[in-house]
Amino acid sequence: MYSVVLILIMNPITVSLDQLRKYNVPGPRYTSYPPATHFTEEVPSLKPQASGLKPPLSLYFHLPFCSSQCLYCGCTNIVTGDQGKSAEYLGYLEREIKMRAKYIADGSEVVQIQLGGGTPTFLLPEEIEQLGEMIHTNFPMAETIEAGVEIDPRCLTPEKVDALRTAGFNRASLGVQDTNPDVQKTIARIQPLEQVAQANQWLRDSGMESINFDLIYGLPGQTVASFSQTIDDVLTLSPDRFAVYSYAHIPWIKPFQKSFEDQLPDVEIKLQLLQLAIEKLTGAGYVYIGMDHFAKPDDAMSKALFDGTLQRNFQGYSTLKGVDLHGMGMSSISHVDGRYLQNKKELDAYYAELDAGQLPLLRGYVMTAEDQIRYDAIMHIMCNLYIDYAQLSEQLGLDFADYFKTDIASLDDLEVDGLVRRETGGLHVTPLGRLFVRIVAMRFDPAIQSGQPKGRYSQTV
Numbered sequence: 001m002y003s004v005v006l007i008l009i010m011n012p013i014t015v016s017l018d019q020l021r022k023y024n025v026p027g028p029r030y031t032s033y034p035p036a037t038h039f040t041e042e043v044p045s046l047k048p049q050a051s052g053l054k055p056p057l058s059l060y061f062h063l064p065f066c067s068s069q070c071l072y073c074g075c076t077n078i079v080t081g082d083q084g085k086s087a088e089y090l091g092y093l094e095r096e097i098k099m100r101a102k103y104i105a106d107g108s109e110v111v112q113i114q115l116g117g118g119t120p121t122f123l124l125p126e127e128i129e130q131l132g133e134m135i136h137t138n139f140p141m142a143e144t145i146e147a148g149v150e151i152d153p154r155c156l157t158p159e160k161v162d163a164l165r166t167a168g169f170n171r172a173s174l175g176v177q178d179t180n181p182d183v184q185k186t187i188a189r190i191q192p193l194e195q196v197a198q199a200n201q202w203l204r205d206s207g208m209e210s211i212n213f214d215l216i217y218g219l220p221g222q223t224v225a226s227f228s229q230t231i232d233d234v235l236t237l238s239p240d241r242f243a244v245y246s247y248a249h250i251p252w253i254k255p256f257q258k259s260f261e262d263q264l265p266d267v268e269i270k271l272q273l274l275q276l277a278i279e280k281l282t283g284a285g286y287v288y289i290g291m292d293h294f295a296k297p298d299d300a301m302s303k304a305l306f307d308g309t310l311q312r313n314f315q316g317y318s319t320l321k322g323v324d325l326h327g328m329g330m331s332s333i334s335h336v337d338g339r340y341l342q343n344k345k346e347l348d349a350y351y352a353e354l355d356a357g358q359l360p361l362l363r364g365y366v367m368t369a370e371d372q373i374r375y376d377a378i379m380h381i382m383c384n385l386y387i388d389y390a391q392l393s394e395q396l397g398l399d400f401a402d403y404f405k406t407d408i409a410s411l412d413d414l415e416v417d418g419l420v421r422r423e424t425g426g427l428h429v430t431p432l433g434r435l436f437v438r439i440v441a442m443r444f445d446p447a448i449q450s451g452q453p454k455g456r457y458s459q460t461v
């Protein structure tokens with residue numbers, strides 16, 4: 001049988017085509033548990049935290065505007081040529097910030113801020129500073145804050161970099177995706193490497209503490225040779241972190257993705273692209289954090305992996321544990337005190353709720369006691385690639401191996417295929433299993449195991 005030979009550093013790994021086909025099924029990305037497809041229109045109330053609890057705070061702000069539509073994009077965004085839109089949006093965002101600030105417990109402090117979108121750098125320099133001012137005057141700030149921003153190199157200027165630094169941002173994530181001109185043309189995102197290098201230089205010169213590059217594998221027209229060149233190109237710029245995302249084909253939500261459907265690489269090539277990224281980035285000295293993240297060994301994310309304190313949230317992996325996440329702006333999701341809340345996803349509806357003096361909530365979910373337990377199990381698999389039964393038993397106040405005996409027993413085929421290794425005291429995800437870690441997590445998700453998943457998901461490979 002033809003097989004794709006995957007060479008992980010030090011560990012030759014062979015994946016058969018049958019295995020690839022078996023494990024390339026739709027599945028959640030587990031940025032939350034339960035996944036957002038479980039949210040209902042019955043919106044839970046956002047209560048002020050019970051007195052005495054002072055959870056650290058993570059704030060997310062969604063800035064939806066973009067100047068043009070990239071054809072691979074799965075984000076909730078609004079394409080506009082009207083620069084004036086962002087000023088109006090910031091006015092509404094400020095109203096939401098002031099309402100949200102009332103729910104923050106006395107003594108809680110912000111330890112993390114993230115701007116996402118859309119394109120946060122669509123904002124003018126003075127608007128970036130205005131947003132920073134809004135955040136800092138309405139929320140109590142910890143002494144040390146990780147403040148990150150997603151950056152589109154195509155619209156970055158030195159003035160915007162200065163404004164970001166003035167507003168307190170110390171981490172930047174650049175959308176690079178692929179450096180091949182043909183691939184860029186197909187996805188309608190023309191972005192020469194020189195433009196990325198220029199943006200990277202401005203950010204470095206400004207004193208940003210950590211710079212991440214986003215790449216995507218599985219884009220139309222990508223080949224092993226072309227993606228190899230992309231990785232060589234970006235390695236010359238030596239970012240502190242890489243996120244190498246699997247292209248998510250969701251044409252039922254984003255119909256414009258159909259434009260290149262016939263040019264998508266097949267599943268074997270797609271996995272070879274991921275393998276190539278793992279091989280080249282770890283070969284260049286980056287630590288493979290898990291599913292889609294890599295970091296230099298001295299970066300905070302690598303340290304969190306070694307310390308076992310890595311977390312997963314809507315922005316991917318995070319180094320902070322036990323925080324309340326407040327999402328603001330159109331479509332953003334909050335995770336506060338065992339409740340998920342998502343804002344209205346349409347701009348008009350978002351504005352209308354705020355005009356009516358209400359939090360602009362669309363849907364949500366209240367976690368049950370069982371959800372909380374499964375959340376911890378799934379996040380351990382996704383982040384630490386290991387479950388120590390004794391440790392989680394103590395943490396959750398139950399006998400882990402007994403509570404999850406059906407789930408653990410369901411791993412027989414995954415163990416035979418070399419994705420996991422079970423011991424009396426724990427469960428390991430193997431180097432091969434890291435490539436399919438969502439599959440391992442899915443065995444602990446009763447909605448998936450019952451064969452009745454809620455909603456549709458992208459493929460796991």
Ligand code: SF4
Binds near residue numbers: 119152175
């Ligand atoms: S990829 Fe980024 S810049 Fe492109 S359309 Fe999507 S949100 Fe906008």
